Amino acid sequence: MPAELPGYYYDASANRYFKIQPNHIAPSGANYSRQAVNAQKVIQKSQRREEESQLSKQSATVSRSSVLKNPLLNFERRLGKLCVGTIVAEYYAASLKGADAIATRLKNETDHRFSDGSIKKFAIARGSGALLAALAGPHVHEVAYVSTIPRRGRPLLVGDLPEQVQNWSTCNNEDLEGRLYDVRQNHTVHYAYHMREVCCIVANPYNSVCWATVNPEGDSEFGITHYDESFLPNVRYAIRGSQIMDLAVSPTSGSVAMATSDGISIYSSFDKVFSANLRQTPVRGEQMVVEFKDEWVVMSGARNGRLVLCDVRSPDNMSAVFRIQHSSAISGLAPMPDGHQILVNGLLDMKIYDLRYLPAPVRSESPRKVSKSRSRSKRPAHYAPTTPVLTFSVPEVRHQNQYGLGFAYDPELNVVVRASTDHVHNHRVGIWSASSGRLLKSPLNEHKFTAPVTCAQIERVRDGPKSILLASDGLLTEWCVQGRGFENEQEVGP
Template sequence: MDSAPREIPGYYYDAEKKKYFKVQANHAAPSGSKYTRDDIKKRKETSLKRKRIEEHSQRISTETIKRSNLLQCPLGGKLLQREYGTLPSSRSFVSEHRAVACARLLSRNRLVDVTSYDARFPVSRFARDPWSGNLLVAINTASNYNLLSYLPKKQSRPWQYRLHQRQCNCAMVGYDWVTSLSIGPTGWLLVSSSNPSGESVHISTSRLTNPLDGRSATQYVVDTTTTFCYPGTMVWCSAPCPSATESIFVVGKSSNLLFITGIDSHWNTQTVRMPNTADIMAVEWLTPRVVMAGMTNSLVQFYDLRSQDTATRLQHPHGVYKIRKVDEWRIVVAGAKKNLHMYDLRYGPSGITTRPQPNKPSHISTEPYLTFHGYENDHLSHDELDISPETGLLACSSPSNKIQLFSLNTGKLIMPPPLIPSLPSSFPSAHIQPQARQRRAAEVSNPNRRDVPITHYLYPDKITCLRFENLTEVPTANGAGNTGKPSLLVSAGPIVEEWRM
C-alpha cells in the first residue's frame, strides 16, 4: 500500500516524476523553471480547485434526483408540470437561462492590431464612440504618441475595421501614460494621463461627435485648450454622468473627487475632499446626482451633488477596485483578495467602522446580497470588469488569461472552462491515440477558431480591458442604429476583439 509522500521543508514532491525538487526563489530561478515558489503555489491552488470541483460533481451526480425518461416527452412532461404547478417560469429562472443562452451565442471577431503600427507595447485600455464607431486605443509607450484613433470602414453596424491598418491618427497626450478613458452621453471624451511618478497629471476633455447633428465621424485629436494639470497626484479612474443633457465627469484624484462640468464651451472644476485619506480606485454614478467612490481602505462612500454631503454606505472585505451599477438599488463591488460581491442598497448600513483595516484578520464588512463564487483575481484594474444588465452577465479577466462570465442573478460561473480535458477512456489501437491527441491539441490551440466558447478561449497575453456595449448605451445616429444585440469588447496584448452574437 503506497503511503503519502513526506513533506520536506524547501522541497516539492512531483507526483508524476516521483522525485523531490528544491523550491527556487522567483528572482533566482532560471527562465522556464517549473519549481519556483509562484509556480508551486499555482499548482497547489489548481489541484485544490480541481479536487473541489470533482467532489462537487460527484455529489451532484449521486444526490440529484433524476427525472423519468417518460417526463422527457414534450407533451407528457410539460402537461404534468403544468398540472402540478411546477412549470419553471419564474423570472429568476428565465433570467438565468437567458444569460447562459447569450453567452453561448457570442463569437469572436478581431477589430484592430496595433502591431501593424510598429507599436511594440500592449493595449492598456480603449473606448469606442457609440455614435460614430471611432475606436480609441491607448498604448503606454515611451514615445510621443500613446492614443490611436481608428475609424470604421463603414457606418453600418456591426462596425468593422481594417485589421492591419497603418493609417490611424496619433492623438498627442505629451509623454504620459493614459490612465482612463470615458465617453459621456453628450459626445464628450475625457482622457486622463500621468507618468508613473505622478509628477505630471493631465486631464483633457474633447468633443468626439455631436449627437444632435448627423455629420460623419472625423479623426480624434486631444484638444490642448481644455487640459487641466494636477502635478503631485495620481488619477486612477473616471466616469461620465449618465445624464443626456449635462456634460459632467467625475475623476478619482488620489484621495479626492474631481468634478469637471462643461457649460457651453467652458469647463469648470471642483475638488471634493473625502473624509478618509485613502486613495480612490473606483468611481460610478448611481444617479445623475449621486456618485459612488470605492477606496483602498475598503469603504464605499456616496457623494450627493445637491446637498454636497458625503455618507459611508458600505464596507467591503478588502480594498475596492471596481464599482458597477446594476439597477437603482443593486451595485457590484470588486476588491482585492478574490472578493466580488453584490450589495442591495435597500438594506441598512452594517459592518462599518471609522478606521477600517482590511489587511487585518479582525476586519469586518457589510453583509453582501450576493457573492460571486469562483472569482479569481487578487488585484483588478479599473477596466478589467464590466456588466451587462440586459443579458444578466458579468465579465472579468482572470489570472489564467481567460474571460470569466458570471450570472448577475445567481452569482454562479457560466460555462466554466474544464480544468482537466475530457479524454476517452480507451482507444481502438495505440496508433490512433497520439493522432487523436495531436488533432485535439491543434484544435484547442488554434486562435482563429470561431466556435470556441468565450470562457474557454485562452488569450496569449494578459487581458487589460473589458467593456460591454449595452443597448441602452448605443443610440441611433448617422443612420446606423444599433444591431439589437449587446457585445463585449476585449483587449489583450496588441489586439482588440469583439465578442458579438
C-alpha cells in the same frame, strides 16, 4: 511525468532530483519555481473542488413541491432559472467566440503607433462604436497617444439626439478583412510627452474623449479632447502631487468624476458651449474607483473596502456618507438598473447590495495589535462587512489579486465580465450571471491570455448581440456570438 518540487528540478538523464543553485539557468518552459508550483496546486485544488460540487449536485434528490405546481419549482428557484434573462445570459455566454478586433500586423505598415502590443486602455464611443484607444509608443515611456479609430463601415461622428445614437444601420462591408477597426483610418487627438502614461480613458458625449495621464513622479494630468470639426478648445488640468486612479462620466450631462489619491473631484457644466469648472467633493483620502449611481450621486470605493456616496447636485453644499463596508479592496463599481442596487467588485469577491435595506456600517474591534501608547481616538476604525443580497461564486483561481484589471457589467444582458491573474501564467476572464451569481459556462472562461486583461467593455458594435472587447498584452480582441475565431485558429470543414 515526474512531480514538480519547489526548489528542485528533475534531470531525466540521471533520473533524479537536483537542488536548484543560485546560478542555475532554467530551461525553456520550466515551471518548477516555488510561485509556479504553488499556483498550479491552487488551480488543481479548485478544479477538484468544482468537480466534487458538480457530482454532489447531480446526485442530490429533488424534493417535490408542497403546492400543486411544477415539482421542480423549488429546484429551479435555487438554480436561479426562473428568470428568462438568466436563460438568455446562459445562451449568450455559451455561444461566445473570440477574434482579433485589429490586425496584429498590416502589410507595408508605416505607423509605429500601432505596432504589436501598443493598446493599453480603450473606450468605445457612444452610438458610433468608434474605438478611443490609449496607445504606447515604440519605446517604453517615450510618448503616449490618444487616438480615435472609426468602426469600419460607420461614421466617426454621430448626433447627440437619442434617436441618432440608437440608430444602428446595416453596413454591407463592415466585416471586410474580418476586423472591426482599420488602423489606417486612425486620428491622433492627443500626445502625452515627458514619460507620461495614459492611465484612464472614457468616452464622453458630444464627440469627445476624457483621458488622464501620470508620470513617474506621481503628477497627473486630466483632459478632454474633441474629435469633431467644431474646433472647440481642449481642456487640460495639471494635478501636482496627486495621482488620478479612475474616471467616470455621468449618464446624460457629461460631467466627469475623478478618483485621485486625495479624494473625488467633479468636472461639471460641460456642454457644447464649453464652460466647465473643477471642484473638490467632501470625499477625501485615496479612492481607487469612481462611478455615477445616477445623474446627481457619485459612488467611490477604496482599498479598505469602504464605499462612499456623494450628492453633487449642489456645488456649494455637497454631502458624502459612508454607506457600505465591502469584504475586500474595491476595484470596480456598477449601478443596477433598478436604481437601488449596487454591484461591487472586489479583488477577492463580488457582491450586490440593496441600499433600501442596508443598515449603517457597524464598527468592530480592530484585528490588529495597536500600541497602548496610541490614543484610542487615533486608532484606525474597522467595520464589519455589510450583508449583501447576492454573493457571486468566485473561485480562488478567479481572484484579481491586483488593480488595473478589466471589469464590465451590462444591464441589458445582466452579465458581469471580470479579469483575473495569478501573476504567473493563469490570466483569464470569467463571465457571471448577475441574477444568480453563478459562473456561466462559456469558451471565454477557458481561454488563457498571454498577459493580464487590462481593460474590458461590453458594447454593441455589430448588428446583433453585444460584443465583449478585451485588451491584453497590448492587443484588442472581440468576443461575440457571431465570432470568427483568432488568426492562429484553423477552420475545420465538414
